Amino acid sequence: MAEKYEIKEIEVWDGNYAMSQALRQAQVDVVAAYPITPSTPIVENYGNYVANGYIDGEFVMVESEHAAMSGCVGAAAAGGRVATATSSQGFALMVEVLYQASGMRLPIVLTVANRALASPLNVRGDHSDMYLGRDAGWIQLDAFNAEEAYDMTLCAFKIGEHLDVRLPVMVHQDGFLTSHTAQNVHPLSDEEAYGFVGDYKCVDEMLDFTRPVTYGAQTEEDWHFEHKAKQHKALMDSRTIIDEIFAEYGKLTKRTYKRVESYHMEDAEVAIVALGSSVETCRLAAEELRAEGIKAGVVAPRCFRPFPFDLIREALKDVKAIACLDRSSPGGAMGALFNEVSAALYSTQSRPMVTNFIYGLGGRDFSVKEAKRIFMEQKAHVDAGHITTPIQQFSGLRGPKLGFFETKRS
Amino acid sequence: MVEIRWHSRAGQGAVTGAKGLGDVVSTTGKEIQAFALYGSAKRGAAMRAYNRIDDQKIINHEKFMLPDYVLVIDPALAFTDNITENDKPTTRYIITTHLNKEELIKGIPALQGKEDRVFAVDCMQISLDTIGRAVPNAPMLGAFVKVSGMFELDYFLESMKRVLSKFPQKIIDSNMDAITRAYNEVK
Numbered sequence: 001m002a003e004k005y006e007i008k009e010i011e012v013w014d015g016n017y018a019m020s021q022a023l024r025q026a027q028v029d030v031v032a033a034y035p036i037t038p039s040t041p042i043v044e045n046y047g048n049y050v051a052n053g054y055i056d057g058e059f060v061m062v063e064s065e066h067a068a069m070s071g072c073v074g075a076a077a078a079g080g081r082v083a084t085a086t087s088s089q090g091f092a093l094m095v096e097v098l099y100q101a102s103g104m105r106l107p108i109v110l111t112v113a114n115r116a117l118a119s120p121l122n123v124r125g126d127h128s129d130m131y132l133g134r135d136a137g138w139i140q141l142d143a144f145n146a147e148e149a150y151d152m153t154l155c156a157f158k159i160g161e162h163l164d165v166r167l168p169v170m171v172h173q174d175g176f177l178t179s180h181t182a183q184n185v186h187p188l189s190d191e192e193a194y195g196f197v198g199d200y201k202c203v204d205e206m207l208d209f210t211r212p213v214t215y216g217a218q219t220e221e222d223w224h225f226e227h228k229a230k231q232h233k234a235l236m237d238s239r240t241i242i243d244e245i246f247a248e249y250g251k252l253t254k255r256t257y258k259r260v261e262s263y264h265m266e267d268a269e270v271a272i273v274a275l276g277s278s279v280e281t282c283r284l285a286a287e288e289l290r291a292e293g294i295k296a297g298v299v300a301p302r303c304f305r306p307f308p309f310d311l312i313r314e315a316l317k318d319v320k321a322i323a324c325l326d327r328s329s330p331g332g333a334m335g336a337l338f339n340e341v342s343a344a345l346y347s348t349q350s351r352p353m354v355t356n357f358i359y360g361l362g363g364r365d366f367s368v369k370e371a372k373r374i375f376m377e378q379k380a381h382v383d384a385g386h387i388t389t390p391i392q393q394f395s396g397l398r399g400p401k402l403g404f405f406e407t408k409r410s
Numbered sequence: 411m412v413e414i415r416w417h418s419r420a421g422q423g424a425v426t427g428a429k430g431l432g433d434v435v436s437t438t439g440k441e442i443q444a445f446a447l448y449g450s451a452k453r454g455a456a457m458r459a460y461n462r463i464d465d466q467k468i469i470n471h472e473k474f475m476l477p478d479y480v481l482v483i484d485p486a487l488a489f490t491d492n493i494t495e496n497d498k499p500t501t502r503y504i505i506t507t508h509l510n511k512e513e514l515i516k517g518i519p520a521l522q523g524k525e526d527r528v529f530a531v532d533c534m535q536i537s538l539d540t541i542g543r544a545v546p547n548a549p550m551l552g553a554f555v556k557v558s559g560m561f562e563l564d565y566f567l568e569s570m571k572r573v574l575s576k577f578p579q580k581i582i583d584s585n586m587d588a589i590t591r592a593y594n595e596v597k
Contacts, residue, residue: 012432012442037450123450145469177471181445182429184436184467280469367472 002027003053005190013185015149015178019085019111019171020045022153024055025193028109029080029200032060032071034090037123038175039113042085065090069097069110076106077215079205081157083108087175088115091129095136101168102137102231104215107160108168110138111153113179114276116362124363125175127275127327130304131336137231139169139238140304144279147185149173151255154188157197158245165238166203167231172304176363177277188253196252235306242303259303260311264290268297270378271316273341274325275300278359278366282325285371296375301337313344321353321378321387325395327360334392353381353407359395370395411468414554415477416459417487418547420451424459424483427547431554434561434569435463443468456484456491477501481554483533483546494520504553504596506533506546511597529557531596540588541581548585552592563593 005024013021020042023031033043047059060075062068068084076082086094091112101108114130116122133140141156143149149171156169173179188196204213219227242259250256263283265271272282279300286296299315301308316322324342326335333339338356345352357374360366374395381387390403414431418424425446432442446459460475462468476496482488482505493503503521507514511530515521521528531553533546541548555566567586574582 010436012429012436012444014429014445145471174471176445181443181471182432183443184441277471281471284470365473367474368470369474 002055005049005054007187007189009186011185011187012182013146013150013187014180014182015143015146015173016041016113016180017045017182018146018150018185018187019153019173020049021187022150022193023083023111024049025188025190026081026083026154026157026197027055027194028057028083030058030060030072030075030082031084032062032068032075032082033084033086034062034065034068035085036065036087036090038115038125038179039085039087039090039111042111042113046083065093066097069094069101069108072108073097073101073104073106076101076108077104077205078207079202081161081200082106083111085111085113087113088117088123088129092117092132095132098133098136098138098168100216103227105166105231105234106168107157107166109153109156109160110168110170111149112170112172113175114172115175122362123175125177125179125276126361126363128329130170130172130275131328133170134305134336137167137235138305139165139167139235139242141169141171142275142300142302142304143171143173143178144277144300145178146173146181146183147255148257149178150185150187151249151253151257154193154197155245155249155257159238159242161201162238162241162245163201163203165234165241167234167238172276174276186253192252196249239303239306239308257302258311259301259308260315261300261302262315263298263300265297265299265315265319267295268318269295269320269382270375271297271299271319271322272325272371272374273299273301273312273316273322273337275304275337276327278325278327278371281366281368282371285368285375288368289372289375294375294379307340309340309344312341313348316341316345316352317348317350319352321355321381323355323357323374323378325357325359325374329361330358338392353378353387355381355387355389356392357395358392364396366396412461412463412479413475413477414461414463414479414481415475416461417480417482417484417491417493418457418459419453419484419487420448420455420457421453422483423545423547424457427483427551428459428461430547430570430573431461431551433573434566437569438561440465441468447473456487479504479554479558481550482506483550485534488514488518492520493518500527502527502529502557504529504531504550504557506531506550508532508535529553529596531592533592536588536591536595540591541584548588549592552589553596555589556593556596563590
């Protein structure tokens with residue numbers, strides 16, 4: 001029986017500590033991990049809880065992130081509740097096995113402290129790794145602060161393990177900006193938290209020797225497509241389950257999350273769409289601008305995969321100009337958030353003006369002042385009746401302005 | 411909103427100090443944010459840590475701030491780092507130094523004209539005397555309690571005892587001595 005861990009009603013935790021406490025409270029059976037900055041303390045703390053008897057689990061030390069996720073796949077297929085953490089290059093090395101995990105429908109939870117990808121080497125936060133995982137067949141939840149990192153991790157177990165879902169789930173937080181920023185967190189008691197997550201429900205576990213099963217079989221053109229279609233449908237169908245679980249968590253904590261969060265959007269004329277901690281900074285900018293009479297609002301996908309195409313459309317259809325903020329180098333294209341939001345809005349009558357900002361790469365500061373400037377640029381588009389700037393711009397870049405593509409509509 | 415910027419070297423405990431302050435502040439019903447700019451910085455490298463304190467939930471995640479307090483816990487950084495960066499006409503400085511306040515200000519032109527907002531305390535000597543090692547974070551907290559008037563000393567000491575409760579009694583006691591001495595000695 002595990003030792004009792006003392007938790008106060010209000011704790012001052014950073015995102016990493018909050019996530020590690022969620023792993024402890026969910027009573028994760030196995031963590032196979034190869035630590036990497038800035039996610040290291042998540043698995044380090046889990047190891048600490050195991051070593052000090054606060055959890056009956058196992059920490060498996062491995063030789064790489066590829067092996068870490070492989071260990072997770074093995075343990076999950078065997079029939080255990082499994083989690084790990086990574087960032088950046090570690091995430092990149094895991095990618096092959098991320099597809100294996102989702103293809104095998106194993107509800108592993110991967111906590112990610114988002115960090116830039118080299119080269120140049122950089123330990124700080126951007127969303128390159130989160131974006132790298134977006135086609136991997138995982139559910140991706142995004143936390144904007146430390147408390148949400150805790151909340152999303154608890155929800156992740158319940159969502160992924162739901163018998164109608166059975167998919168792996170990533171929980172993202174911004175490296176350093178959330179992972180290493182301590183703030184007030186209101187955790188659940190161990191009993192409440194475990195009561196919410198519930199006992200692990202095994203499905204086709206390999207350790208049931210009375211019923212042998214195969215994982216990761218080979219299928220060529222005869223069945224591969226059907227498997228992938230089923231997996232995609234499972235992701236699409238998980239939307240209603242995620243809504244239900246967020247609602248249940250809201251009843252427990254008074255913190256009710258939505259797959260798309262909207263702030264100050266009731267009568268908004270201009271909006272920013274963003275991910276991560278910048279969402280909160282933009283909220284502050286919108287509040288300050290509203291005091292000056294500018295109808296500014298913020299929309300943020302809480303659930304990045306499955307992409308909330310319908311909810312994004314609903315949230316933004318009455319807005320006139322929108323800036324989509326991408327914190328990942330787009331490598332010769334428009335930012336992913338811009339592309340996906342624009343696609344959703346193309347199927348509306350109103351088709352608002354949408355522009356794209358690449359910002360914050362490698363941890364470059366994103367200030368309230370800059371968020372306000374971006375809002376005001378959207379306002380200028382509204383007043384002019386057309387987009388007055390390049391469609392893609394770089395925000396916070398030193399040196400001459402960088403932008404691409406002019407609008408073809410007036 | 412109260413904003414605090416710590417100037418420190420990696421290993422001197424600015425992050426622990428900022429988080430410890432956060433722990434105590436949270437017990438008063440206020441919201442707190444504690445973060446640092448380091449990452450791959452090695453022990454001894456100049457770094458900065460930050461606190462925000464407010465009555466409302468803190469949703470500002472920018473690194474930029476106009477500090478109300480600048481806490482310098484390494485004596486040399488007062489001279490080599492830009493400690494007055496983005497300051498306000500009301501920013502208060504608490505600087506660890508073996509010099510007296512007049513000597514200190516004489517050596518740092520940027521502090522001249524701000525004499526009434528500069529406070530000196532020898533956190534290094536105090537931590538060597540009490541804790542036995544150069545860990546200037548605890549005494550800086552004591553000096554901050556005095557200068558800011560944010561807490562009663564006794565309340566702060568009791569709260570810090572809880573924050574440190576996982577440590578041996580000897581370490582808790584020496585930290586309490588360090589905080590109290592700096593509270594009394596800051597000028």
